[in-house]
Amino acid sequence: MNSAEHAVRARGLVKRYGDKRALDGFDLTVEHGTVHGLLGPNGAGKTTAVRILATLLRLDGGRAEVGGVDVVRDARAVRGRIGLTGQYAAVDEILTGRQNLEMFGRLFHLGGGQAARRAAELLEQFDLTAAADKGAGQYSGGMRRRLDLAASMILAPSVLFLDEPTTGLDPRSRSEVWESVRSLVASGTSVLLTTQYLEEADRLASRITVIDQGRAIADDTPDGLKATVGSSHLEVVVTEAADLPAVVKAVARVADGEPETVDAERRVQAAVTDRVAALTDVARTLQDEGIAVEDIGLRRPSLDDVFLRLTGDRPAEESAGDETGAAA
Amino acid sequence: MSDVTTTGGIAPVTPVPHGRAYWAVADTLNITRRYLTHFRRQPINIAWQLGFPIISVLLYGFVFGEAMKVPGGEGDYKDFLMPGMFVMTMAFGFMNTAMGVVTDASKGVIDRFRSMPMAPSAVSAGRGLSDIVVACAELTILALTAVAIGWRPDNGVLNAIAAFALLLLLRFSLIWVGVWLGLVVPTPEAAGGLYAVAFPLTMISSVFVAPSLMPDWLAPIAAWNPVSSTGTAARELFGNPGAGGSSWVEQNAVLMGVVWPLVVTAVFLPLAVRRFKRLSR
Numbered sequence: 103m104n105s106a107e108h109a110v111r112a113r114g115l116v117k118r119y120g121d122k123r124a125l126d127g128f129d130l131t132v133e134h135g136t137v138h139g140l141l142g143p144n145g146a147g148k149t150t151a152v153r154i155l156a157t158l159l160r161l162d163g164g165r166a167e168v169g170g171v172d173v174v175r176d177a178r179a180v181r182g183r184i185g186l187t188g189q190y191a192a193v194d195e196i197l198t199g200r201q202n203l204e205m206f207g208r209l210f211h212l213g214g215g216q217a218a219r220r221a222a223e224l225l226e227q228f229d230l231t232a233a234a235d236k237g238a239g240q241y242s243g244g245m246r247r248r249l250d251l252a253a254s255m256i257l258a259p260s261v262l263f264l265d266e267p268t269t270g271l272d273p274r275s276r277s278e279v280w281e282s283v284r285s286l287v288a289s290g291t292s293v294l295l296t297t298q299y300l301e302e303a304d305r306l307a308s309r310i311t312v313i314d315q316g317r318a319i320a321d322d323t324p325d326g327l328k329a330t331v332g333s334s335h336l337e338v339v340v341t342e343a344a345d346l347p348a349v350v351k352a353v354a355r356v357a358d359g360e361p362e363t364v365d366a367e368r369r370v371q372a373a374v375t376d377r378v379a380a381l382t383d384v385a386r387t388l389q390d391e392g393i394a395v396e397d398i399g400l401r402r403p404s405l406d407d408v409f410l411r412l413t414g415d416r417p418a419e420e421s422a423g424d425e426t427g428a429a430a
Numbered sequence: 431m432s433d434v435t436t437t438g439g440i441a442p443v444t445p446v447p448h449g450r451a452y453w454a455v456a457d458t459l460n461i462t463r464r465y466l467t468h469f470r471r472q473p474i475n476i477a478w479q480l481g482f483p484i485i486s487v488l489l490y491g492f493v494f495g496e497a498m499k500v501p502g503g504e505g506d507y508k509d510f511l512m513p514g515m516f517v518m519t520m521a522f523g524f525m526n527t528a529m530g531v532v533t534d535a536s537k538g539v540i541d542r543f544r545s546m547p548m549a550p551s552a553v554s555a556g557r558g559l560s561d562i563v564v565a566c567a568e569l570t571i572l573a574l575t576a577v578a579i580g581w582r583p584d585n586g587v588l589n590a591i592a593a594f595a596l597l598l599l600l601r602f603s604l605i606w607v608g609v610w611l612g613l614v615v616p617t618p619e620a621a622g623g624l625y626a627v628a629f630p631l632t633m634i635s636s637v638f639v640a641p642s643l644m645p646d647w648l649a650p651i652a653a654w655n656p657v658s659s660t661g662t663a664a665r666e667l668f669g670n671p672g673a674g675g676s677s678w679v680e681q682n683a684v685l686m687g688v689v690w691p692l693v694v695t696a697v698f699l700p701l702a703v704r705r706f707k708r709l710s711r
């Protein structure tokens with residue numbers, strides 16, 4: 103398709119809103135034919151980054167290329183090879199699903215016949231044929247999302263930007279969207295996916311960039327990111343809160359560091375290295391002491407742990423909101 | 431850098447090669463077609479958009495027709511009123527433009543267009559063209575209704591055509607006001623509040639009453655209202671009784687019926703374009 107080394111390459115992106123830097127030296131590299139997750143709390147700059155790469159926003163500094171084409175100097179050429187699904191479904195709610203896809207197809211310069219044929223194919227592919235001639239305004243959230251995805255697929259883009267494609271969808275619609283994304287990637291499209299759902303990034307992405315306050319603070323595979331948090335966790339939940347001190351003592355003997363207690367959930371957790379030995383040891387001790395255990399088990403570190411570790415326990419939403427207020 | 435792409439074994443999709451000018455026109459027509467399809471999809475909107483002026487014509491014609499006298503002149507109030515109804519319908523049209531634009535902007539449809547390789551100008555040009563097509567339909571239906579209840583333009587065909595042309599020119603200039611407003615207001619709900627502005631703007635004019643019958647402070651505002659100029663010019667050209675008036679602007683209504691829309695366009699077209707470009711800031 104093109105000889106560019108990367109599907110997306112961004113270096114030192116800066117975007118200012120007044121005094122606020124929505125992007126502050128943001129770097130990103132997306133390899134061809136992969137799903138790349140862009141993960142970050144509210145206000146981190148995910149949407150801003152996507153909008154710059156999709157030529158919707160001008161940047162204040164840095165350089166970005168999509169498929170080797172500069173997004174500023176040759177915006178039109180970039181538009182010919184990307185698809186964009188924004189944070190909410192951008193379809194015409196009065197037109198039918200088919201009319202939407204045919205209109206977008208003609209605006210992608212396919213010509214009438216080709217646009218109609220492509221619309222039919224996409225309706226089939228996204229399981230919308232039965233509802234094809236109903237108004238998009240009557241579609242469910244999941245169907246509208248799929249129509250939106252279909253519209254961004256009309257030209258079979260080499261890079262597809264998905265900004266929180268499953269926010270607000272029920273679990274079934276969510277897995278349908280995931281299925282669509284997987285089949286796209288199988289056909290050669292590269293995807294940049296922003297999400298707040300760690301599970302989503304974990305399932306779909308082969309590489310993840312964590313963004314916070316306009317900067318990339320980590321870039322790794324999901325497993326690599328998890329490894330940065332280290333070993334497994336041992337968790338014990340007891341029936342009686344009064345038993346917590348005894349549990350802490352039992353866990354402390356096998357833990358890597360200080361065990362952590364969550365009083366409200368009557369839970370004690372700690373990082374452990376020798377997983378099975380630690381589990382058996384603690385289980386036996388608690389049984390010997392006659393402590394009623396509700397739940398005990400080992401947990402692999404989740405991306406949540408990674409995320410919290412990297413971004414700190416700062417309440418992200420509040421700080422972002424305050425800054426918006428100040429900038430406006 | 432080939433433009434031919436394939437999707438998982440499905441037939442390839444090939445954009446048709448043409449020059450930029452060709453696509454600017456074709457894209458505009460496709461956007462126009464989109465808005466006109468809205469009427470086909472929701473015929474009730476036709477009833478709203480065309481039914482309201484028709485009902486107004488009938489209502490004002492029959493309810494007030496007998497009670498009202500042509501301000502300061504001879505003739506039938508119906509003949510005075512009809513050109514006023516035409517111009518009012520044209521003037522209110524900017525609300526439809528603004529609503530269409532703000533709905534697209536807030537739903538992300540404009541962003542989708544902007545992320546596509548189409549001509550950016552087509553987004554507003556297509557909207558404007560569809561507005562003009564709708565305005566032509568509105569005027570046709572209004573005029574037929576007016577004729578049905580006894581309104582007569584009796585100044586020749588050419589003058590009548592000129593009157594309709596001035597009405598469309600006013601509508602054309604207000605497209606850009608509508609596009610600009612649609613990009614300025616944040617939500618369709620907020621845009622609804624614009625009716626509070628639109629209503630006095632059309633009422634403080636010569637549409638229903640002669641400015642000379644208004645309070646001294648209001649009369650010049652009404653006389654200089656672009657809506658009045660088009661209205662007075664249309665009455666003149668249709669050969670219908672006018673609102674009289676001795677001020678310069680009332681004496682030169684046809685001239686002002688051309689000048690005002692050009693001024694409005696000269697101000698608001700660049701404002702709308704600037705606002706559109708500012709979307710990328």
Ligand SMILES: Nc1ncnc2c1ncn2[C@@H]1O[C@H](COP(=O)(O)OP(=O)(O)OP(=O)(O)O)[C@@H](O)[C@H]1O
Nearest residue numbers: 119124143144145146147148149150151422426429
């Ligand atoms: N048009 C704007 N004017 C002023 N500030 C803005 C504007 N757009 C974004 N910002 C600010 O820039 C920062 C990044 O916003 P952005 O929308 O990119 O975040 P995000 O990661 O997509 O967040 P979310 O998860 O909530 O969608 C935020 O602090 C936001 O308040």
Ligand SMILES: [Mg+2]
Nearest residue numbers: 148149150189
């Ligand atoms: Mg966002």
